Amino acid sequence: MAAPGATFRRLLLLSRSLPSRPVAAAAAAVRPYGVRASDTGELVTHTGQVYEEEDYRRVRFVGRQKEVNKNFAIDLIAEQPVSEVESRVISCDGGGGALGHPKVYINLDKDTKTGTCGYCGLQFKQKHH
Numbered sequence: 388m389a390a391p392g393a394t395f396r397r398l399l400l401l402s403r404s405l406p407s408r409p410v411a412a413a414a415a416a417v418r419p420y421g422v423r424a425s426d427t428g429e430l431v432t433h434t435g436q437v438y439e440e441e442d443y444r445r446v447r448f449v450g451r452q453k454e455v456n457k458n459f460a461i462d463l464i465a466e467q468p469v470s471e472v473e474s475r476v477i478s479c480d481g482g483g484g485a486l487g488h489p490k491v492y493i494n495l496d497k498d499t500k501t502g503t504c505g506y507c508g509l510q511f512k513q514k515h516h
Contacts, residue, residue, distance in 0.1 A: 422455055422457045422459075425437040427439075427440055429448075429453060430453055430455040431455070432455050433456075433459045433460075433461070460508075461508070464507070464508035464509070467509060467510070469501060469510045469511065469512045470509065470510065470511050470512070471511075471512050471513070471514040472495070472511055472512070472513060472514060473513075473514055474495075474513070475494065475495050475496045475513055476492055476493070476494055476495065477492070477493050477495065477502070477511050478490050478491065478492050478493070479491055479493060479504040479506070479507065479509060479511070481504075481506060481507045481509075487507075488506035488507060489506070491504060491505060491506065493511060495511060495512065495513040496513070500512060500513070
């Protein structure tokens with residue numbers, strides 16, 4: 388068990404020697420929502436897939452445009468309002484029966500005050516009387 392501790396100490400020392408990033412640079416690293424285009428005009432997918440001009444994988448798109456779904460799931464979930472519920476523990480199964488996800492229970496009495504489903508991203512808030 389000495390190896391994990393030694394690795395942790397080495398990484399800790401390494402992280403202290405690295406220059407810290409300014410807050411503005413950290414904010415610039417946040418993923419922008421919605422479809423964006425690369426420098427070549429090619430649409431970027433929700434996973435960030437974009438190829439360089441000379442990349443051999445671009446052969447799939449010769450003579451046709453790459454089709455990108457403009458309705459990214461992360462954007463659609465962000466548009467959903469926070470659901471207010473009476474109880475402090477709620478369950479989420481994604482709705483839609485077989486098209487949903489496994490049922491999970493979300494505890495709403497944490498410091499965050501808003502619970503988010505780990506599967507579908509829906510948010511819930513406890514309604515206080």
